[in-house]
Amino acid sequence: MADSLYLAWQYLTHHRRVTILLIAAITLTLYLPASLQLIVVSAERHFRSRADSTPLVIGRRGSPLQLVLQSVYFEKPSRDVIRFEQAGRVEDQKLARVIPLHTVFTARDHQVVGTTPEYFHARNSRLSVGRTPEMLGECVVGASVADRLDIQLEEKIPVATTSAFVLANVPLRMKVVGILEATETPDDDAIFTDLETCWVIAGLGHGHQADAKHGSVEATPYTDITVDNVDRFHFHGDRDEFPITALLVIPFNDKAETLLQGQYFSPDETVQIVRPSEVIDSLLAKVVMVKSYLLVAIALVLLVTLIMIGLVISLSVRLRRSEMITMRKMGCSRYTIASVLGCQMTVIFIISATLAVLLTFATNQFGPNVIRLLTT
Amino acid sequence: MIEFKDVRFAYPKSGFSLEIDQLSVLDGQQVCWVGPSGCGKTTLLHLAAGIYAANEGAVRTCGVELTELGDAGRRDFRIANLGLVFQDFALLDYLSVLDNILLPYRISRALRLDNEMRKRSIKVATEVGIDALLGRTTSELSQGERQRVAICRAIVTRPKILLADEPTANLDSDTAARVLCALQSYAEKHGSALVIVSHDHDTISRFDVKTDVSIFRTQTCLDAAGGLDG
Numbered sequence: 001m002a003d004s005l006y007l008a009w010q011y012l013t014h015h016r017r018v019t020i021l022l023i024a025a026i027t028l029t030l031y032l033p034a035s036l037q038l039i040v041v042s043a044e045r046h047f048r049s050r051a052d053s054t055p056l057v058i059g060r061r062g063s064p065l066q067l068v069l070q071s072v073y074f075e076k077p078s079r080d081v082i083r084f085e086q087a088g089r090v091e092d093q094k095l096a097r098v099i100p101l102h103t104v105f106t107a108r109d110h111q112v113v114g115t116t117p118e119y120f121h122a123r124n125s126r127l128s129v130g131r132t133p134e135m136l137g138e139c140v141v142g143a144s145v146a147d148r149l150d151i152q153l154e155e156k157i158p159v160a161t162t163s164a165f166v167l168a169n170v171p172l173r174m175k176v177v178g179i180l181e182a183t184e185t186p187d188d189d190a191i192f193t194d195l196e197t198c199w200v201i202a203g204l205g206h207g208h209q210a211d212a213k214h215g216s217v218e219a220t221p222y223t224d225i226t227v228d229n230v231d232r233f234h235f236h237g238d239r240d241e242f243p244i245t246a247l248l249v250i251p252f253n254d255k256a257e258t259l260l261q262g263q264y265f266s267p268d269e270t271v272q273i274v275r276p277s278e279v280i281d282s283l284l285a286k287v288v289m290v291k292s293y294l295l296v297a298i299a300l301v302l303l304v305t306l307i308m309i310g311l312v313i314s315l316s317v318r319l320r321r322s323e324m325i326t327m328r329k330m331g332c333s334r335y336t337i338a339s340v341l342g343c344q345m346t347v348i349f350i351i352s353a354t355l356a357v358l359l360t361f362a363t364n365q366f367g368p369n370v371i372r373l374l375t376t
Numbered sequence: 377m378i379e380f381k382d383v384r385f386a387y388p389k390s391g392f393s394l395e396i397d398q399l400s401v402l403d404g405q406q407v408c409w410v411g412p413s414g415c416g417k418t419t420l421l422h423l424a425a426g427i428y429a430a431n432e433g434a435v436r437t438c439g440v441e442l443t444e445l446g447d448a449g450r451r452d453f454r455i456a457n458l459g460l461v462f463q464d465f466a467l468l469d470y471l472s473v474l475d476n477i478l479l480p481y482r483i484s485r486a487l488r489l490d491n492e493m494r495k496r497s498i499k500v501a502t503e504v505g506i507d508a509l510l511g512r513t514t515s516e517l518s519q520g521e522r523q524r525v526a527i528c529r530a531i532v533t534r535p536k537i538l539l540a541d542e543p544t545a546n547l548d549s550d551t552a553a554r555v556l557c558a559l560q561s562y563a564e565k566h567g568s569a570l571v572i573v574s575h576d577h578d579t580i581s582r583f584d585v586k587t588d589v590s591i592f593r594t595q596t597c598l599d600a601a602g603g604l605d606g
Contacts (some may be wrong), residue, residue, distance in 0.1 A: 003482040003489070007471075014470030014513070326466035329427050331455030332483035333448065 001343075004336060008343035018312070019348065025309055026352035027359070029302050033295060034356065035363040040291050042364065044284055050185055051276035053123070055257060056096070056249035058086060058264070064274040065283060071101055071246035072276050074111040074186045078103045081243035082271050084195075088240065090249060095256035097122070099248040102198040107157045107174065110145050111190045114198030114244075122250060125187060129153060130178030136200065136233055137225025139174040139193040143182035151176055156224070157191065159201050172201055173224055199235060199242050200225070207233035249273070317341065377403045377537055377569040378424050383433035385423055394419060394592045396433070401537075406563055406570040408583035415590040417573040421539050424571065425458055426450035438536050452486040459530030459568075461540035461559070465522045467514040467529075474510040477501060477528045487533060500528045504558050520551035527555065531562050537569045538562065544579050556582055 012019045050072060059067040060080035069075040081104070090098045099122055102114030117132055119125075130153050133139055141151055151157070156173035174193055182188055199205050207222045207229050222229050235242075251257035264273040317324075324337050378401040386393035394416050401407050401424075409417050422428040423435055426442040429450070435442045438457045442450055454460075467476050475482075477497045481489035501507045504524045514522055523543065530538060538559060544552035556572075556579060563570035573589075574580055 007482060010475065011470045322464075322466070323468055326462065327479075327483055329422075329425075329454075329462070329466075330460060330480060330483065331451040331486070333451055336483050 001339065004339040005343045005347075007340045008347060011340075012344060012347060018316070022309060022312060022348050023352050023355065025305050026349060027355040029305050029309075030353060030356035031359045032298050033302070034360045035367070036291070036294065036298065038360060038364050039367055040287070042367075044287070046184070048277070048280055048284065051280040054248055054276045055251055056260065056273055057276055058082070058090070058098075058247040058249055058271055058273045059245065061270055061272045064272065064279045067246060067272070067274060068276045068279045070103055071248065072186075074103060074113060074190050077106055077111065078245040081245055082247075083240060084242045084244050085240035086271055087244070087247055090247065090260065093259075094252075095260055096249045096251040099250070100195055100244045101246045101248060102195055102243065103245045104243075105159050105198065105201055107159045107191050108149055109160075110141075110149075112139075112159060112174075112198065112201075113190045113192050114195045115192060116195060119192070119248070122248065123183075123185075123187060125183065126181045127178045128181045130176070132178060133192070133194050133197075134177075135225070135227070136194070136197055136230050137172070137174055138177045139191050139197070140178035140180055141176055141191050142180050142188040144188040145191060146179045151179070153177065153179070171223075172197075175225075195244070196235075197225075200233065202243065204237060204242055205233055205235035313345070377401050377405070377438060378571070379434075379436040380423070381434045381436075383423065383430045383435060385419065385428060385430050392416070392419075393594045394423075395594050396420070396592045399587065399592075401569050401571055404563070404567045404569060405585060406560060406583055407572070407585045407587060408580050409571060409573045409587050409589050410575060410580055411589040412575060416593050417575075417589045418541055420589055420592065421541055421571065421573050424537075425460060425539055426454050452484070455480055455484040455533070456486050457536050459533065459535035459538045461523075461526050461530045461538070461543045463542040463545050465514075465526040467522055467525055469513065469515050471513070472510065473501070473506060473512055473514060473517070473525050474498075476514060476525050477510075477532050479529055480533050493532070497528065497532050500532050504528055519547055520554065523547060523551070523555050524558065527558050527562075534566060535568060537571065540570070540572045542574055542576075543572060544574065544576055549578060552576075552578065 051068065054072050057067060057071050059071060059078075060082050062080060067080075070078040084100065087098045087100050090096055097118065099116060099118045100114075101119075103111055105112040105114075113119075120132060127140065128143065130140065139157065141149075141157075145151065149157075153176055155176050157176060158171045158173045160171065174191070174197065180187060180192075196205065207225065222232075225233065249260065251260060261273055261275075264271060327337060328334075378399075380396040380399040382398075383396040384393065399420075409420060411417050419428065423430055424437055426435070426437065426445065427450075429447075430443050433443070437453075440453055440457075442453070445453060468479065471479070474494075474497060477500065478489060478493065481487045481493055487493075498507060498510065501510055504527060506521055506524050506528065509517060509521060509525075514525060517525065523546075527543075530540075540559060543559065544555055547555060559570055559572070560582070562568065572579065572583070580586060
């Protein structure tokens with residue numbers, strides 16, 4: 001066997017190009033489906049874990065998927081709002097904790113999430129530096145936002161909105177008071193502030209010179225909220241009617257969850273309650289279907305590749321026919337010739353399989369980051 | 377050393393056959409089997425080496441009745457007792473000169489490759505003047521050098537009989553003379569029998585004993601295009 005292996009190795013190293021080509025083809029044949037499966041499973045697990053950690057979501061009646069994507073994954077700014085009184089409706093029943101969300105605005109292409117400190121407890125968010133917002137106009141940013149925008153504490157981020165609180169076309173600037181630890185969740189890409197700040201941005205509250213009448217020159221609103229002027233900020237109207245985009249609902253027990261879900265079935269109801277895990281399950285079922293199509297496509301490519309590999313091996317054996325006849329004439333058995341050819345294929349397959357495993361391992365380790373870098 | 381008695385051999389499809397009532401090669405004898413192309417010289421050589429098995433009769437080589445041996449037995453006998461030199465050299469282009477010389481040891485369990493055999497192969501290469509080429513691949517060699525590698529491969533196992541099939545067919549006269557000289561000097565030095573198949577006059581003239589193989593054929597001699605191997 002050692003001699004067969006030696007002869008096989010000599011052949012492979014002498015015909016380097018063909019060997020490398022075969023190894024590359026077989027490596028890809030093994031790697032592609034394995035890595036696809038791994039990436040899809042990993043993405044599914046990652047995606048599902050976020051939904052699983054969010055028991056219920058209340059939002060405006062419409063697409064459940066859109067509601068979940070906007071309120072749980074902060075996919076894009078929401079335009080569908082509900083009244084803040086919906087939070088009180090749940091709280092008054094003492095069936096669950098509620099966390100209001102306001103996800104209408106963006107700042108430097110990142111979602112601004114207006115919420116309450118309860119959100120950070122519910123998500124187990126931790127600060128890497130700074131503190132949580134304590135005053136109107138303050139915000140904390142996710143780890144990716146801080147990296148991408150190279151933001152330091154005390155810097156100010158202008159909110160991108162035309163309908164917001166502006167003075168001389170200058171938007172409100174939020175002060176960064178903290179940076180969250182990386183969690184590999186959509187929180188990393190969001191900017192968190194308190195609900196009132198979002199309402200100020202929405203124009204429902206403002207601050208100006210004391211005693212100035214609204215509409216006068218002295219009533220020109222402030223563009224920055226500072227320690228000196230924060231006390232002069234005030235809201236107009238009934239808070240219960242102020243907008244929020246969703247409520248994250250954390251029921252105290254299963255019974256409370258069932259009771260809550262039952263309250264939003266009425267066709268007259270303008271809001272809906274959804275369980276994110278169910279919504280994501282139905283979405284992932286479609287993803288799995290797409291993956292199956294992709295696997296079929298890859299399987300066809302692999303089949304063609306395998307046929308090509310078979311053809312290359314068959315041609316190689318044909319080209320070596322005279323060599324084999326010579327070896328037979330010298331006294332070599334068919335078994336030894338088969339052993340040399342077998343060693344060749346074994347060496348190629350072992351190298352290919354090793355490379356495929358290493359590539360798959362690398363994909364598992366670095367793939368999500370690479371995909372994130374490529375898609376952002 | 378080699379003895380054919382009442383041997384009948386026919387290729388299954390072509391209809392070509394040989395009938396050899398009596399043919400002998402003695403110990404240490406140097407013989408040239410001659411005849412026109414396609415008359416069965418190579419076939420006879422293959423019968424003597426046990427590459428082909430006779431349909432009838434007895435082929436005795438080195439005292440062993442080859443017709444009584446199975447395929448595996450003939451293979452082991454061949455690699456242990458015979459040295460074969462092929463017309464087209466039949467070297468493996470992916471191996472170095474040294475590895476080509478040592479090939480019999482790598483392809484048969486009947487032979488054992490050890491340091492002594494490695495030293496012997498270097499000595500043999502030195503004797504035929506290719507010791508400086510041992511690390512090269514055969515594609516880097518001239519025709520004459522390649523044939524000398526083929527001879528080294530045939531004699532490294534110290535065979536009792538050397539069988540050479542048109543060993544000078546593709547060589548110029550000077551190189552052919554050197555190749556024949558190498559084969560004959562090995563045979564003389566080790567007391568081995570040497571059988572050469574040839575239709576080249578210069579080669580034939582170097583042998584005292586010649587056998588016309590065409591007398592053994594039983595059908596019309598076909599040319600190479602007719603599918604015959606000898």
